[in-house]
Amino acid sequence: KTSTAARRIIFDGKKAVGVEVENEQGQKEIIKCNKEIILSSGSLGTPHLLQHSGIGDGELLQSLGIEVVVNSPDVGTNLQDQLFAHLKFNVNNPRASINAKMSNKLRMAGEVLRWLIFKTGVMTSATSEVIGFIRSSDAVSRPDIQLAMKPYSFTISPEDGAVTIHTEPGITVSAILVQPHSTGTVKIDSPDPRKRPDLNINYLSDERDVQTLITGVEHLRNIMKQPAMAQHGPVEFEPGENVTSEKDLEAHIRSHAETIYHPGCSCRMGTDDKAVTDPQLRVNGVEGLRIADLSIMPKIIRGNTAAPALMIGEKAADLVLADA
Numbered sequence: 001k002t003s004t005a006a007r008r009i010i011f012d013g014k015k016a017v018g019v020e021v022e023n024e025q026g027q028k029e030i031i032k033c034n035k036e037i038i039l040s041s042g043s044l045g046t047p048h049l050l051q052h053s054g055i056g057d058g059e060l061l062q063s064l065g066i067e068v069v070v071n072s073p074d075v076g077t078n079l080q081d082q083l084f085a086h087l088k089f090n091v092n093n094p095r096a097s098i099n100a101k102m103s104n105k106l107r108m109a110g111e112v113l114r115w116l117i118f119k120t121g122v123m124t125s126a127t128s129e130v131i132g133f134i135r136s137s138d139a140v141s142r143p144d145i146q147l148a149m150k151p152y153s154f155t156i157s158p159e160d161g162a163v164t165i166h167t168e169p170g171i172t173v174s175a176i177l178v179q180p181h182s183t184g185t186v187k188i189d190s191p192d193p194r195k196r197p198d199l200n201i202n203y204l205s206d207e208r209d210v211q212t213l214i215t216g217v218e219h220l221r222n223i224m225k226q227p228a229m230a231q232h233g234p235v236e237f238e239p240g241e242n243v244t245s246e247k248d249l250e251a252h253i254r255s256h257a258e259t260i261y262h263p264g265c266s267c268r269m270g271t272d273d274k275a276v277t278d279p280q281l282r283v284n285g286v287e288g289l290r291i292a293d294l295s296i297m298p299k300i301i302r303g304n305t306a307a308p309a310l311m312i313g314e315k316a317a318d319l320v321l322a323d324a
Helices: 042-052 058-063 105-118 207-224 246-256 306-323
Strands: 004-012 015-023 028-032 037-039 083-090 130-134 145-150 154-156 163-165 170-177 185-187 198-200 235-238 289-291
Touching: 004 042, 015 037, 037 042, 042 185, 083 207, 083 246, 145 207, 170 207, 207 246, 289 306
Parallel strands: 037 289
Antiparallel strands: 004 015, 015 028, 083 170, 083 235, 130 145, 145 170, 154 163, 185 198
């Protein structure tokens, strides 16, 4: 139902039999289920709903007056996300940047019409138009850094997150931490499911993540000096060519790194006693409840997460049908 929030999963003993929901007017309703409930609220919403339903760290739930259905302390732990570390450059070739179009409302209106009629122009941009993967060192067996190039530059407001495209020609190149060692938590701190949980993603708490991003930034600076890029006269303005020491690069990364919005792994799948779900995506300790989202990943994938999320959904559908 639209404009309706799930409050908790209803259990008959250990069997999931329904979901309590609440609409915008505060009216509550229980939607009953005869077979299975599929929980797909994402890596932040899924542990939130499980905990309010009595599945989580027993001590935490009891402290909030929530009846414990399953003591599963790993619910809401192991949270992982990927980070951008950006370098921004002015360029002397306006054709190498789409800033002039994106920063002008009238020109963007024309680009929308161009897309509607011809399916060409700025509106066809995939945002990051060049992507590559590298290893931070020979000691790493698989790529742990993703490189990306955007043909525009921008500023993000620290107050409200609003994005402002620069008017002068500019581009953004980014190093992306695709295999973070830092992990965080999603923990409820109120018995009211309408209240957002306490979210601590714990970015860059592991020093290895900082070093990986510094390595990525150094690779990007080397790439920008190559002839194919040098012909456009790139001049780094963020953080600036004078920011070269590890200490200064770390300070810049810690203050400017941005999420790529790929949270995962907060209700991990596994075969051990602490795993939240089994390999069939069934929530351990109860019946009739499965999870189908990125929260079931034991470790975040080394790349973008949209396709894996779709495949988790496809696999979950197969598993449900196999058990039907």
